[in-house]
Amino acid sequence: MLDAGVRAFARSGYQNASMDDIAELAGVSKPLVYLYLNSKDELFTACIRREAAALVTAIRAAVERDAPADRQLWSGLSGFFAHTAEHPDGWTLLHVQARTQGRSFAREVVAMRAEIVEFVTQLIGAAARERARGGARARTLAGTEVSGLALALVGAAESLADWTADGRAGGPSAKEAAATLMNFAWAGLGNLLQGQGWSPERVG
Amino acid sequence: MLDAGVRAFARSGYQNASMDDIAELAGVSKPLVYLYLNSKDELFTACIRREAAALVTAIRAAVERDAPADRQLWSGLSGFFAHTAEHPDGWTLLHVQARTQGRSFAREVVAMRAEIVEFVTQLIGAAARERARGGARARTLAGTEVSGLALALVGAAESLADWTADGRAGGPSAKEAAATLMNFAWAGLGNLLQGQGWSPERVG
Amino acid sequence: MLDAGVRAFARSGYQNASMDDIAELAGVSKPLVYLYLNSKDELFTACIRREAAALVTAIRAAVERDAPADRQLWSGLSGFFAHTAEHPDGWTLLHVQARTQGRSFAREVVAMRAEIVEFVTQLIGAAARERARGGARARTLAGTEVSGLALALVGAAESLADWTADGRAGGPSAKEAAATLMNFAWAGLGNLLQGQGWSPERVG
């Protein structure tokens, strides 16, 4: 029954999806929806929570826990893209719909996103340590810098996820998207750790 | 009068912002709003168009046209972050609110975004040519690959923009954000063009 | 099971008392309620009837049948006040709730009330006869006059019953209330029968 909610909310938005529509889509009557989930608010919240949990679970399951940091990141990204591609409505619900409807809903998603950002942040830290252990000199990154990088990475992933989940055929596979993103991000991180970051003065 | 619309829509969302609110916020009467902008739909569209145009204009003005590709990208990003930080409501309208309402609204934003992605894509192409001209061997990137990179970059920028525009004091300045993103992205692009991209097999 | 109905209806009113509440209060399941009493209407009616019958029975039992008219009236009133004080929910049901819900319910109560008014009317008649038999000259009262007196007496009793049944400690006992009412009413009746009634012209 939440399936119907997710689908309806993802496609029409919170307001435009009427409880009638959802009930009909679920093949039950409206009062039944109210019996199980007490209001539109709670229904929406339940949908968000379920999809957020499913996404986080999928990512967790995909991460190769004891691998090097980059491999962990890559596997996590692959899991992320695979999940969003398989559940485009869930992804739309989280990424697009939940953010527009007042703080109380957005909070749920923000919490989930923070969890992911935190995970990425720790991977970046782990990468720095690995590099140091390998004998390379590694600059210590400031907290803001790391947060920024993690946020940028997550944002890039979300952007690509919109693409892969778009349903239109042209998009890349989950592994391709993950590889593109690693290409995009990992080298820059390495350079940064070596103190060779890009700067406006040293252009070219 | 559009100002009121932008503000109300950005803060409350399309549905929750009532025409009464907007008229009051604008200091005029409701029928006047209807006289100039014929419906809530058109008002919203007009708001989106204005903000989209303003953002694109700001970016265009910021780009240092005849500089090397990376410098162009950096200046454009700086302009982008500066604008979104100065117009957080406009940014919220475009990035958060406009995407949820049925396609007719989303189209406007999608078009603007496509324009920006296209610009970034061409910069990446220009970078490849510069590198080739400089004598370095440069692998030719596939179209999908370039699109993916551009999309990732734009997504990352959007994610950082949410951060800088958040209003909370802690965020970085526009130039810092732009630099972070260049650090993040440009080295990876360079490696990629040299054929040294990251791949799952060659980890570490 | 009617107990639950009486309680719920008296406290929440007909509409606000839901069948769920009543079933739960009675400790049975809702369909069982429908098995015995076919609808909310019939349940309400049954409650009213039971309480009305109980009240009338209590009054009947209290009346000292062969005593003089005033003593009969007094004992009846005492029984009335005692019963309403002991069954405040029943009294509320009859006096407050049943009258607000459409004619069909009110009729039940009206019928009961008419019965009581009729009883009082006859007592007044009996008092007149007693007085005549005692040798006093007794004016014959018109029908309307008697009806009015009986109605006034019953109304006064109801008003006092609300007071004694109020649950708040300060109220008088049943016997006190009955005595107050007799004081209030009986002397006036006596004067009236002697043709010495109050009239606007003969003030003071």
Add this chain to the structure above:
Amino acid sequence: MLDAGVRAFARSGYQNASMDDIAELAGVSKPLVYLYLNSKDELFTACIRREAAALVTAIRAAVERDAPADRQLWSGLSGFFAHTAEHPDGWTLLHVQARTQGRSFAREVVAMRAEIVEFVTQLIGAAARERARGGARARTLAGTEVSGLALALVGAAESLADWTADGRAGGPSAKEAAATLMNFAWAGLGNLLQGQGWSPERVG
């Protein structure tokens, strides 16, 4: 527009009168009702307040201020019966419908009733003083006793008002009803003040 509310509420009760009905009865559309009176609750409250104020005003205007106490009471009662007879719906609203809905409604009516009871109480006190001034020995009545008498008198009046306001032709005129009630009540009060009240022991 309140007229429609009063009528609908008086005839159908608070719950059974739908806002649609009221709007139609008032000859306007439903949203207009909500524009002026914000909710069904407030509409009901407004109706009650208006009718209560009208009733109190009518009684105040009818009382002959400087007359002896009995004359004052009689004129007030006449005004009361005249008003309720002329505004039967208002009377029903106050007396029947307003008492059932959760305390917030009832409070309004209780307050009005308390005001009237207080007025009657003072008249009884005034009568005692007049009698004393006239040289007659007058027993002092206890507070509870006076309250009970006043309450009984008001209850009797209400009961008669239901009769005169009933619409059915047979009822008495306002002045007749007032006279009946004075007959009923005043002599009893006089006896009581002389210490000759009725008591169960001194029957006959």
Add this chain to the structure above:
DNA sequence: AATGAATGAGACTTCATTCAT
């Protein structure tokens, strides 16, 4: 030109009521 006043359509929510077990 500008507005106060008004409405049609539709959304969420609640119950009395009934089957299938």
Add this chain to the structure above:
DNA sequence: CATGAATGAAGTCTCATTCAT
């Protein structure tokens, strides 16, 4: 027999939208 599960119908309230002034 007794019930858990389900629904049809109805009610309150809101808001984009339009006349008459």
